[in-house]
Amino acid sequence: MPKLGMEPIRREALVKATIAEIGRARSLDVTVAQIAKRAGMSSALAHHYFGTKEQIFDAAMRKVLAIYAKDVRKLLKKAKSPKERVEAVIHASFASANFEAAAIAAWLQFYVYAQTLPSARRLLQAYLRRLRSNLLVGLRPLVGARAEDAAEMLGALIDGIYIRAALSKDKPDGAAAEAMVRGALEHFIAGQD
Amino acid sequence: MPKLGMEPIRREALVKATIAEIGRARSLDVTVAQIAKRAGMSSALAHHYFGTKEQIFDAAMRKVLAIYAKDVRKLLKKAKSPKERVEAVIHASFASANFEAAAIAAWLQFYVYAQTLPSARRLLQAYLRRLRSNLLVGLRPLVGARAEDAAEMLGALIDGIYIRAALSKDKPDGAAAEAMVRGALEHFIAGQD
Amino acid sequence: MPKLGMEPIRREALVKATIAEIGRARSLDVTVAQIAKRAGMSSALAHHYFGTKEQIFDAAMRKVLAIYAKDVRKLLKKAKSPKERVEAVIHASFASANFEAAAIAAWLQFYVYAQTLPSARRLLQAYLRRLRSNLLVGLRPLVGARAEDAAEMLGALIDGIYIRAALSKDKPDGAAAEAMVRGALEHFIAGQD
Amino acid sequence: MPKLGMEPIRREALVKATIAEIGRARSLDVTVAQIAKRAGMSSALAHHYFGTKEQIFDAAMRKVLAIYAKDVRKLLKKAKSPKERVEAVIHASFASANFEAAAIAAWLQFYVYAQTLPSARRLLQAYLRRLRSNLLVGLRPLVGARAEDAAEMLGALIDGIYIRAALSKDKPDGAAAEAMVRGALEHFIAGQD
DNA sequence: AATGAATGAGGATTCATTCAT
DNA sequence: GATGAATGAATCCTCATTCAT
Numbered sequence: 001m002p003k004l005g006m007e008p009i010r011r012e013a014l015v016k017a018t019i020a021e022i023g024r025a026r027s028l029d030v031t032v033a034q035i036a037k038r039a040g041m042s043s044a045l046a047h048h049y050f051g052t053k054e055q056i057f058d059a060a061m062r063k064v065l066a067i068y069a070k071d072v073r074k075l076l077k078k079a080k081s082p083k084e085r086v087e088a089v090i091h092a093s094f095a096s097a098n099f100e101a102a103a104i105a106a107w108l109q110f111y112v113y114a115q116t117l118p119s120a121r122r123l124l125q126a127y128l129r130r131l132r133s134n135l136l137v138g139l140r141p142l143v144g145a146r147a148e149d150a151a152e153m154l155g156a157l158i159d160g161i162y163i164r165a166a167l168s169k170d171k172p173d174g175a176a177a178e179a180m181v182r183g184a185l186e187h188f189i190a191g192q193d
Numbered sequence: 194m195p196k197l198g199m200e201p202i203r204r205e206a207l208v209k210a211t212i213a214e215i216g217r218a219r220s221l222d223v224t225v226a227q228i229a230k231r232a233g234m235s236s237a238l239a240h241h242y243f244g245t246k247e248q249i250f251d252a253a254m255r256k257v258l259a260i261y262a263k264d265v266r267k268l269l270k271k272a273k274s275p276k277e278r279v280e281a282v283i284h285a286s287f288a289s290a291n292f293e294a295a296a297i298a299a300w301l302q303f304y305v306y307a308q309t310l311p312s313a314r315r316l317l318q319a320y321l322r323r324l325r326s327n328l329l330v331g332l333r334p335l336v337g338a339r340a341e342d343a344a345e346m347l348g349a350l351i352d353g354i355y356i357r358a359a360l361s362k363d364k365p366d367g368a369a370a371e372a373m374v375r376g377a378l379e380h381f382i383a384g385q386d
Numbered sequence: 387m388p389k390l391g392m393e394p395i396r397r398e399a400l401v402k403a404t405i406a407e408i409g410r411a412r413s414l415d416v417t418v419a420q421i422a423k424r425a426g427m428s429s430a431l432a433h434h435y436f437g438t439k440e441q442i443f444d445a446a447m448r449k450v451l452a453i454y455a456k457d458v459r460k461l462l463k464k465a466k467s468p469k470e471r472v473e474a475v476i477h478a479s480f481a482s483a484n485f486e487a488a489a490i491a492a493w494l495q496f497y498v499y500a501q502t503l504p505s506a507r508r509l510l511q512a513y514l515r516r517l518r519s520n521l522l523v524g525l526r527p528l529v530g531a532r533a534e535d536a537a538e539m540l541g542a543l544i545d546g547i548y549i550r551a552a553l554s555k556d557k558p559d560g561a562a563a564e565a566m567v568r569g570a571l572e573h574f575i576a577g578q579d
Numbered sequence: 580m581p582k583l584g585m586e587p588i589r590r591e592a593l594v595k596a597t598i599a600e601i602g603r604a605r606s607l608d609v610t611v612a613q614i615a616k617r618a619g620m621s622s623a624l625a626h627h628y629f630g631t632k633e634q635i636f637d638a639a640m641r642k643v644l645a646i647y648a649k650d651v652r653k654l655l656k657k658a659k660s661p662k663e664r665v666e667a668v669i670h671a672s673f674a675s676a677n678f679e680a681a682a683i684a685a686w687l688q689f690y691v692y693a694q695t696l697p698s699a700r701r702l703l704q705a706y707l708r709r710l711r712s713n714l715l716v717g718l719r720p721l722v723g724a725r726a727e728d729a730a731e732m733l734g735a736l737i738d739g740i741y742i743r744a745a746l747s748k749d750k751p752d753g754a755a756a757e758a759m760v761r762g763a764l765e766h767f768i769a770g771q772d
Numbered sequence: 773a774a775t776g777a778a779t780g781a782g783g784a785t786t787c788a789t790t791c792a793t
Numbered sequence: 794g795a796t797g798a799a800t801g802a803a804t805c806c807t808c809a810t811t812c813a814t
Binding site: 411412413491494495497498500501502507510511514535538539541542543544545546547549550552553566569570572573574576577 | 770
């Protein structure tokens, strides 16, 4: 009798292996065989479950974004004030399991990947929209009409820190990253127009 | 005697074609044949002049960084005050010929490439150091001991804007980008610690 | 479960095809595609099983030497006297399945190959040592201290006959070849110093 | 005004460079560019003078055989007796400028080359015939009807020694080689049928 | 469910050879 | 006479993907 319910297990193993492998290679030049091997199965099985390599990548990207989204939701729930809301979003960006060398590397790769693949682009844009809207909700009470600009700026800053973390050989420093964004937030709030 | 002095012409054509082709593909998955074709020659000739694909990429990356460096130098010369120095660096980042769809796309690809290739990493890190030091010279008189943090933040913000511009389908808006960074600078200066 | 146990079959087919193809081309300028085609598979599969062309050649060379070594061992077992031992070695050299047009041609090619490739050189030198030592064991009782010279001479003579057989268009004549070496042996034994 | 009589100079330089380059590579896998560079000219010029690579190789092979033939002729002139004739041929084989690492390597390569290229085969067979006939003239008075066999055997032995010298990493020892062939000759003469 | 077997398509690289000057 | 310029044709090798079992 066949093992039942293997599908979700296999799929998850593959997704995890994909992120790890991309993190290791620091590039999307990763073969299905490598991913499958790390996931403990044959590449034929990987295709059986996902169809194409593209779909494996898609699922992996979805996973990275989902981890982040979940962290944000959790933190937002505890936020008591507008400012705490904004800080929650910032905190989630760098405290998440995603702010870890391999995941950051994978993140950057997916960013690039989104340039080429429409489905990946959609995913990434959804993330950007959500990030922006999460920031906006908190920022409006704080800076009013300047909230749009503030959200844009904070979002870009977060992405910039990510990209730099990806390049650096040092272990990513989430606290420092968070401090930098919070500083920018403070200055923005303090600044008059 | 044969046609002479083609080498620099061919090399430049290849470098230009490489950037254009990477911009078009929005990926480093570009074949030497594609590059050579766009540059109007056979792939064999491309290898004749550059040896390997890696060296072609290297030259293209060097070119992108060189364009930026030249723009910065030019603008810095005209700067009359510390603040003008910082603004010159910011302006160069977005006014340069590099802030144009294809070049931005190529820029992002090289950022990623630097994760893998040591030679590319060195190039990029040199760029980052120069950017930072250029900002620092202007920032020290303005914000004193906080200059380091400011430089770090502005640098990350610039990179973040780049990465977002790379993802966007719209034509990159240099003016808006510049305004955002200048805004952050103003707020940083105004902010108290 | 898939078709199983193809690997040894494929590998053997490839080795055989390699020898045949080198024999046909009378040169090592044989493409993996040609070999694979003769072996009835795609070149990709050949690479799948052997990795590189060099390793295919290595295996083929090993095979040629192994055939010879096996023949020698078999004949040596039946030898009842020192002289029969020497004759067994000689006989094996020319009666072996290797003394056949294609194999001789391949042999010569490998001899040349050994000049360039360290691994091939090691294989060939091992063969030469074994040949020498096999001859020595039989020769010592027959010619005493002159055994070393005799072994050297007989070995060179055998190789010389091989090389000439490789050049000739006629079907190799094992009997004649053997007679020539036996003659040299007789004269060496008869000769006084 | 054009330089006159460059042709023979260029041709000779190329032939010499070819032998040297084959000796260095210990293989015929030598590019026209390498040969031309060593000869101090462009590969285009090499083609200008020889037409094809094949013809360059042919000329080089011819040269190697010509050196040997000349040496033999010179030594044969001084020979006073049949035995001295045979010894002259043997001596020439190993004393010639050809019995030197690079030339031996080239020799072996050409031997192999002759398997493929008809023109090379003709050259080599002419050499073999001449060697044989030179030996026969001296051997007939010495061993009568057995001269044919003796010539065949000595020829094969000489070739065998060459092939082994090619494989060895040590500097070729002409004296030892000659001693071995002379020994075989002595034994052959001494041997009774 | 799972995988070894198998391949077509593609890509970097090399090189003999030709040609215009 | 001489050569830089240029290319077409090959060749090794990789890899996503399919299939039979």
